[in-house]
Amino acid sequence: MTRQARLVLGLLVGLAGGCGKPAQPVVKIGFVAPLTGDQAPHGEDMLNGARLAVDHAIARGDVIPGQRLELVALDDQRSPTQAVAAAKKLAADPDVVAVVGHLNSSCTMPASAIYHQARMLQITPVSSNPQISRQGFDTFYRTCATDDLQGPAAARFVAQELGAARVFIIDDMTTYGRGLANEFEQALRGLQGTVLGHEGITQGDKDFTPLLTKVKAMRPDAVYFAGMFPEGALLIKQRADVGLGGRFMGGDGLFDPVLIELATPQASEGVYLTTIGSDVHRMPTAEAFVKAYEARFGPLGAYSAYAYEATSLAIWAIRQAGKKDRAAVLAAMKALTDYPGLFGLQNFDERGDSRIRDIGLFTVQGGAFVFVKSIGE
Amino acid sequence: MTPLQLFLQQLANGLTIGAIYALIALGYTMVYGVIQLINFAHGEVFMVGAYLALSVLLLLGISQPLTGPVLIGLLLLCAAAAMAGCGLLGWGMERLAYRPLRQAQRLTALITAIGMSFFLQNAVMLLYGATDRRFPALIPALRWDVAGVTITWLQLAIWAGSAVLMVGVQALVMRTTLGRAMRATAQDPQACRLLGIPVDRVIAVTFVIGSALAAVGGMLFGLYYNTVNFHDGYLTGLKAFTAAVLGGIGNIPGAMLGGLVLGVLEGLGAGYLSAQWKNVFAFVVLVGLLLFKPTGLLGERVADRA
Numbered sequence: 001m002t003r004q005a006r007l008v009l010g011l012l013v014g015l016a017g018g019c020g021k022p023a024q025p026v027v028k029i030g031f032v033a034p035l036t037g038d039q040a041p042h043g044e045d046m047l048n049g050a051r052l053a054v055d056h057a058i059a060r061g062d063v064i065p066g067q068r069l070e071l072v073a074l075d076d077q078r079s080p081t082q083a084v085a086a087a088k089k090l091a092a093d094p095d096v097v098a099v100v101g102h103l104n105s106s107c108t109m110p111a112s113a114i115y116h117q118a119r120m121l122q123i124t125p126v127s128s129n130p131q132i133s134r135q136g137f138d139t140f141y142r143t144c145a146t147d148d149l150q151g152p153a154a155a156r157f158v159a160q161e162l163g164a165a166r167v168f169i170i171d172d173m174t175t176y177g178r179g180l181a182n183e184f185e186q187a188l189r190g191l192q193g194t195v196l197g198h199e200g201i202t203q204g205d206k207d208f209t210p211l212l213t214k215v216k217a218m219r220p221d222a223v224y225f226a227g228m229f230p231e232g233a234l235l236i237k238q239r240a241d242v243g244l245g246g247r248f249m250g251g252d253g254l255f256d257p258v259l260i261e262l263a264t265p266q267a268s269e270g271v272y273l274t275t276i277g278s279d280v281h282r283m284p285t286a287e288a289f290v291k292a293y294e295a296r297f298g299p300l301g302a303y304s305a306y307a308y309e310a311t312s313l314a315i316w317a318i319r320q321a322g323k324k325d326r327a328a329v330l331a332a333m334k335a336l337t338d339y340p341g342l343f344g345l346q347n348f349d350e351r352g353d354s355r356i357r358d359i360g361l362f363t364v365q366g367g368a369f370v371f372v373k374s375i376g377e
Numbered sequence: 378m379t380p381l382q383l384f385l386q387q388l389a390n391g392l393t394i395g396a397i398y399a400l401i402a403l404g405y406t407m408v409y410g411v412i413q414l415i416n417f418a419h420g421e422v423f424m425v426g427a428y429l430a431l432s433v434l435l436l437l438g439i440s441q442p443l444t445g446p447v448l449i450g451l452l453l454l455c456a457a458a459a460m461a462g463c464g465l466l467g468w469g470m471e472r473l474a475y476r477p478l479r480q481a482q483r484l485t486a487l488i489t490a491i492g493m494s495f496f497l498q499n500a501v502m503l504l505y506g507a508t509d510r511r512f513p514a515l516i517p518a519l520r521w522d523v524a525g526v527t528i529t530w531l532q533l534a535i536w537a538g539s540a541v542l543m544v545g546v547q548a549l550v551m552r553t554t555l556g557r558a559m560r561a562t563a564q565d566p567q568a569c570r571l572l573g574i575p576v577d578r579v580i581a582v583t584f585v586i587g588s589a590l591a592a593v594g595g596m597l598f599g600l601y602y603n604t605v606n607f608h609d610g611y612l613t614g615l616k617a618f619t620a621a622v623l624g625g626i627g628n629i630p631g632a633m634l635g636g637l638v639l640g641v642l643e644g645l646g647a648g649y650l651s652a653q654w655k656n657v658f659a660f661v662v663l664v665g666l667l668l669f670k671p672t673g674l675l676g677e678r679v680a681d682r683a
Contacts, residue, residue: 036507038606173653200653204612206602209390210647210655217378230509230604237603241518242386243527261511262604 027067027324029054029314030090032083032101032111033307035075038204038230041258042103045301046125047073050100052293053311063319071311072096076107078203078228083107084114091118097321097329098123098314100307104228105129106175112140119326121333123314125306128252128276129179133351139330141348143309143341144276145357145376147176150251151183153359153375154224154274159191162247162272164221166194170211170235172227173200180226180251196220201231208235212242222247229254233262240267252276255302255362255369265367272372275360277343279371280305286342309342382525387648388641393532393601395640396539400594401617402624402632403546404467404587410563410627411583412479414486418470418493420614422463422588425497426595427512427605428505429459434513442517451515452534459592467588471581494610502607509606512599535597542590543633549586550629559583563627619663625676634674639663 031050033043054071063069072090076083083102090096091114098121102108108127115122116137123141124132130146158164167188171181178200185195196218201208212235215223223239223246225232232254239248249272260268280286280300289308293300316339320332339346347355358376362369378386401423408416433455434440443451474493478486516531550556558579561569566576598613599605616639624635639659646658666674 036502037608038509040508170652199651202653202656204608205655206598206604206609206613207390207394207643208652209393210387210644211652213383213386213390214648214652217383233509234602234604241529242390243520258509262509264514264603 025067025324026070026095027064027318028070028072028093028096029311029318030086030093030096030099030101031071031073031307031311032076032086032090032099032107033103034078035073037077039078039103039228041256042229042301042303043075045256045304046103046307048297048301049125049293049304049307049309050311052289052296053308053315056292057312057315057319063315064322064324067324069315069318070095074101076102076104076111078104078107080106080110083111087111087114091115091120095324096120097318097324097326100125100310100314102127103303104174104176105132105179108132109175112137115139119330121314121317121326121329123310125310126252126276126303127176129175131175131179133353138334138352141310141313141333141352141354143306143313143346143354145359146276146353147180147183147251149357149376150274150276150359151180151185151226152187153361154249154251155184155187155191155193157272157274157361157375158222158224158247158249159188159193162222162249164193164247166196166218166220167222167224168196168215168218168220169198170223170225170227171198171200172203172231174203174227176253177227181224184224184226201227201235203228203231205231206234207238209238209242212238212244216242216244220246222249225250225254227251227253229256229259230262233259233268236263236271237267240264247272249273252302257299257369260364260367260369265364268364269366271364273362273369274375275302275362277306277356278358278360278374278376279362280342282371283343285340285344289342305342309346312341313339313346378525383648385524385526387644389526389528389532390648391641391644392637393535393640394643395620395637396535397594397598397601397636398613398617398620398640399633399636400539400542400597401591401614402620402636403543403629404591405618405621406624406626406629406632407546407559407583407587409621410629411559411566411580412475413483414475415490415618416470416475416584416587417487417490417614417618418497419587419591420610420617421494421497421501422466422470422610423591423595423598423614423617424605424607424610425466425501426459426463426588426592427599427609428501428510428595429462429592430455430596430599431510431512431605433458434515439515440513442514444517448515455596456538456593459596460589463588463592463595464585467584468581470588471584476577476580494614498607498610505607507607509604512603512605514603515600531601535601538593538597542593546586546590547629555579555582616659619659623663623666623673625673628673628675631673631675638674 035043074086105127116139128147130148171177252275254273317333321328361372361375520529620635620639621632624631647655
């Protein structure tokens with residue numbers, strides 16, 4: 001036995017000794033998203049959704065008879081390194097039988113390999129890069145639409161409905177941003193649109209005026225940004241500062257009220273964005289959820305419903321398995337058909353992607369996001 | 378937009394962020410000048426300055442642009458509060474973290490500075506929360522068109538504010554007794570002590586001045602980008618440090634020049650080459666310059682102290 005192992009064992013014995021009576025056995029669901037850092041508002045919204053799902057499940061009775069259900073929330077700080085560390089931590093805990101997470105595709109991608117190796121069910125609520133499910137991991141599921149739908153849908157809207165012929169594309173060089181931007185670019189070229197340029201920015205950077213000034217000189221009809229809201233807000237604000245005209249459109253990463261707050265309502269008026277699913281507020285199947293969520297946590301976040309759905313699915317699989325066993329939970333998930341979820345009857349394809357694949361279109365009006373319509377295929 | 382107008386616009390963009398880099402770089406260079414310490418917590422002082430200015434605005438409940446004397450008064454109030462708070466922070470940092478290590482190896486103080494930086498980042502995260510905070514846009518979004526080049530009032534305010542401070546610092550160091558004591562301490566603290574110069578107090582004052590300048594930099598940064606985050610001090614601090622090295626560490630006009638040059642290089646690099654290479658470009662230029670002129674743009678070769 002190594003010295004470290006002995007130390008760990010000693011600690012464990014110490015802990016067990018300190019508890020007095022034997023604790024009730026627990027079965028755990030892992031949850032990982034950025035809970036600190038600039039993307040924490042998204043992570044917090046997701047965590048609230050997951051919490052609500054767990055509480056609803058507990059209210060319905062023990063998931064596994066005699067075992068307490070527990071949510072283990074970890075923070076990946078939107079960093080792939082932290083994501084892998086969190087995944088390893090969850091994989092090493094025998095009580096964890098399923099994971100809900102992560103938010104960023106760049107985090108979900110490397111983490112999915114670790115969950116696959118640990119034979120543990122992973123359901124990502126919102127990581128939309130299509131490559132993740134093409135790795136062939138049977139442990140991977142996802143409850144949202146993917147960017148090979150989102151990008152082309154946005155391109156069709158920009159080219160056909162906004163009538164923008166000349167478009168400049170910006171992405172944040174992450175798995176999500178670059179992937180979405182490439183899908184958009186390819187689709188736009190297919191629609192005979194002119195791509196004036198496609199450049200990357202660095203997450204965490206603040207000064208985009210040099211890039212926007214350059215773009216302004218090209219006089220684009222529209223700028224498309226694939227990235228997250230902290231950078232999106234600065235782009236929208238600085239776009240107004242440098243006097244860059246035309247339309248501004250982005251992907252689901254922008255869908256957070258903080259975007260409008262940081263960018264100011266004036267500068268963000270008329271900005272368009274797509275979401276990886278339709279408007280939750282309009283789903284009759286989600287009405288009870290929305291009511292319960294808003295009563296407890298306030299306004300519904302962009303990704304709260306997906307996190308609730310993913311967590312509920314994981315709990316459903318654990319309930320079906322009936323025991324704390326990763327393989328049994330996976331097998332139960334594989335057998336799922338017509339699960340009555342928030343967005344209708346959930347089914348998954350052979351890659352683990354949800355068959356409910358709608359793309360929503362929102363715009364900013366008077367300082368708030370307003371649903372325009374569904375623009376999925 | 379003609380190519381010339383575009384170039385001038387990019388120059389204006391670069392000079393704005395460059396002016397902020399220069400203000401922060403002054404603190405790095407002044408502290409290095411007197412005690413040969415790279416105060417890696419200086420970037421965090423800058424970030425704290427932004428948060429202090431934000432706190433004043435939050436306390437007064439101001440979230441909309443203002444005009445006239447009210448605006449100027451408020452800006453001065455924010456600047457004063459941020460400078461006072463950060464000055465105190467700089468003084469405390471020197472007194473508690475660096476002075477006890479004055480006789481220790483240089484590396485010890487450097488590690489302490491890095492620890493201080495972590496401490497400040499996490500303290501601000503716990504106090505203000507981990508998410509981006511909106512910094513109210515105080516200055517009206519008015520712009521001037523000078524021959525097709527757009528200049529905002531905010532940019533003018535940043536240039537004016539930093540120019541005043543830089544001239545002030547230069548005058549303080551070159552023309553006052555305190556400045557002379559600082560320069561003397563930089564040359565030989567041992568001899569200064571023998572001559573009755575209160576070296577410890579001079580060093581403390583240097584920290585206070587450097588931190589106060591960074592505080593103004595933080596406030597201007599908040600006004601310019603309208604968001605602040607607890608880890609903003611990291612990258613911006615690193616850039617300012619680069620600016621100080623670029624200009625010649627320990628040299629005050631060098632820090633100002635280095636800041637402006639770095640800002641312009643970044644702006645032109647992102648504007649003409651590629652935005653995704655913005656940071657790479659700035660650091661490549663630094664490495665290139667140091668290869669040929671290791672002392673930086675204005676730095677002079679001085680013999681290492683024993």
